[in-house]
Amino acid sequence: MTGMPGAKRRFDWRRAGIGAVTMLAIVLILALWQRAHPYSIQTSVDIDAPPERVWTALTDFDAYPEWNPTLTGMRGEVKEGARLTFETDGMTFTPTVRDVERNRELRWEGHLGVVGIFDGEHSFTLEALPDGRTRLTQNEQFRGVAVLFVTGMLHGETAPSFHAMNAALRDRVESELPD
Template identity: 40%
Template sequence: MAKQISTEIVINATPQKIWAILTDFDNYPRWNPFIKSITGPVVVGHTITARIEPPEAQGMTFQPKVLVFEANKEFRWRGKLIIPGLFDGEHIFQLTDNGNGTTTFRQSELFYGILVPLFKKMLDTNTIQGFKQMNQKLKELAEKS
């Protein structure tokens, strides 16, 4: 069973400026309402520790593996709940330069595993709301200065 959720927002800033905020993991607790922390070596092939707290839902800490970390373009990881195949997710942040001083920031995740149907309602409400809140805060920060 698989499910994908996706959000995007146009930000009046360059990909470089947005990337600088997105990858300043030490500041996540100060601004990010959805992903409260990312620690560890953010290098392709390495495992990091991430803490997410969707609105009105129980937060979770997990150890995903970094799949892509391409400056100013894409950051992607794959995580799992306890063991692979139960509830896995591939989280993607993508930045697209629109060529006019704006950037489209896309945040999406593909969930798969036997427990996905049990989490469907939470994914469609709390998780997608968390994505949107994070996107909006990122936009506000990037457009502020």
């Protein structure tokens, strides 16, 4: 009777269930693949100052409004397990500090919404150079299902903001008087 005009079609729960399970499996496979293959942005700058001076400027969150063009309103403690709060591109993030190695590395991890949708692990690494200078490397590993759809934006907008922050930090540190 279902093929007759005017007859009511019954909802096929079996087909709907198979479709839902298939979609869930596809999302899970994409999430697992993307987790193992993060999208990475890495930028570096050499600074004419020792790592201690660069670290001091990098971790002085109260001074960020004076020089930092990308991370505004940075708040929080520089210690493992602490929550940071900052704004960038009109969005507020609250990542968790994962690693602090004074004068060498600051690393945090954050999520946009639910874990696995759009996650980022951000790090600043300071490398002492033989001539008393420092190489600052800023890196972020983006993971999650949504990352697959925004790599163009990450490359076009996020990478330049990393370069801008690196240059501003370099200028800030190099303009300060020597210790």
